[in-house]
Amino acid sequence: MSPLGRIALVMFVIAAATPSLSAATKRGHFSSVVNTTTCASPVGICTEGTLTGALKGTFSFTATTLTPSTDTPTTGVMFYTGDITLTTRDGVVFCKDAGAFDVNAPGAVSSVCSITGGTGAFAGASGTIQFVGTFTLADGGDGEY
Numbered sequence: 001m002s003p004l005g006r007i008a009l010v011m012f013v014i015a016a017a018t019p020s021l022s023a024a025t026k027r028g029h030f031s032s033v034v035n036t037t038t039c040a041s042p043v044g045i046c047t048e049g050t051l052t053g054a055l056k057g058t059f060s061f062t063a064t065t066l067t068p069s070t071d072t073p074t075t076g077v078m079f080y081t082g083d084i085t086l087t088t089r090d091g092v093v094f095c096k097d098a099g100a101f102d103v104n105a106p107g108a109v110s111s112v113c114s115i116t117g118g119t120g121a122f123a124g125a126s127g128t129i130q131f132v133g134t135f136t137l138a139d140g141g142d143g144e145y
Helices: 003-010
Strands: 028-034 046-053 057-068 077-088 091-102 108-118 127-136 140-144
Touching: 028 057, 028 127, 046 140, 091 127
Parallel strands: none
Antiparallel strands: 028 046, 028 140, 046 057, 057 077, 077 091, 091 108, 108 127, 127 140
């Protein structure tokens, strides 16, 4: 399969072997706040929030890198990576997240979360989750997956 074909398959897909989820497209909503109290991020950005829709539960995100580009002074867009833990009543999903966000309000954000494993119903899970929405350090994030 071509790289473009793989990218098309990745978009909005959750591939997790659970009673309620399959490799088919699943959608939902996320909402988060910035966590400054217990943040262990080397770049000082952590969030926690809720998921509704196909995945219902809570999540936490810890940024591991934050990288400007040569265009950041013009565009305001920064690139980041980090770790996400999604906790549901059926188990936990772990993933490595990579994305970009606009530091200027309303703060467009988009990322691909590569699933690295899970527990309970998500044991052996793999695939990706794409998050698209808004994010600011003052207001946290809001959007769709």
